[in-house]
Amino acid sequence: MAYLLQRMESFDGLAVLTTNLRANLDEALIRRLDAAIDFPEPQxxxxxxxxxxxxxxxxxxxxxxxxxxxxxxxxxxxxxxxxxxxxxxxxxxxxxxxxxxxxxxxxxxxxxxxxxxxxxxxxxxxxxxxxxxxxxxxxx
Missing domain, CATH: 1.10.8 (Helicase, Ruva Protein; domain 3)
Structure with a gap:
């Protein structure tokens, strides 16, 4: 996780991260996100x-x-x-x-x-x- 956070800090562009395990995300990572979009499961x-x-x-x-x-x-x-x-x-x-x-x-x-x-x-x-x-x- 530390490597990802370090790379995000030095990245000068738009990064899109996806997961289906949001509950498992590290709080430090969540704080660095500008937006989090939830998509409901399809009907x-x-x-x-x-x-x-x-x-x-x-x-x-x-x-x-x-x-x-x-x-x-x-x-x-x-x-x-x-x-x-x-x-x-x-x-x-x-x-x-x-x-x-x-x-x-x-x-x-x-x-x-x-x-x-x-x-x-x-x-x-x-x-x-x-x-x-x-x-x-x-x-x-």
Whole structure:
């Protein structure tokens, strides 16, 4: 922390710092900030749009019903992006188009990284997996 504070003191420009762990910030650092902006966690509608933005151009076998189901999970924009990138890497490593199973695994990885003990519910996982077997829905 001392190194960051020293660098901030000698920096003659605009610095933008971000964190999702504001409670863990050092008081000395907070005193040196000119502004602190809190962004509320996105609601379901916003998460839906974030999922669409992150998956744009790489929907593969993912349909609107999958994205709608994912948007109920309490994830931030950064977590949604990380989960979608992980899912894309998983699909590419398997030589497959992005699919619901890849997205589910990406979300589970992100859930775990956040220190959450378990995935939301088995019921969610089952309904999401079942959606993969539904008749083809509207592609996005």
């Amino acid at each position: 379901a509608e916003e998460r839906y749009l974030l999922w669409l933005a992150c998956l744009k151009g790489n929907m593969g076998r993912v349909g609107q019903n999958h994205v709608q189901r994912l948007s109920v999970l309490p994830l931030t924009g950064g977590s949604i992006r990380a989960a979608s990138v992980s899912a894309a890497y998983l699909a590419a490593a398997q030589g497959e188009l992005l699919g619901p199973a890849h997205l589910l695994r990406g979300v589970q990885q992100e859930w775990s990284k956040q220190g959450r003990l378990s995935f939301p519910t088995t019921e969610f996982e089952e309904s999401f997996t079942e959606a993969a077997h539904d008749e083809p829905d509207q592609r996005i």
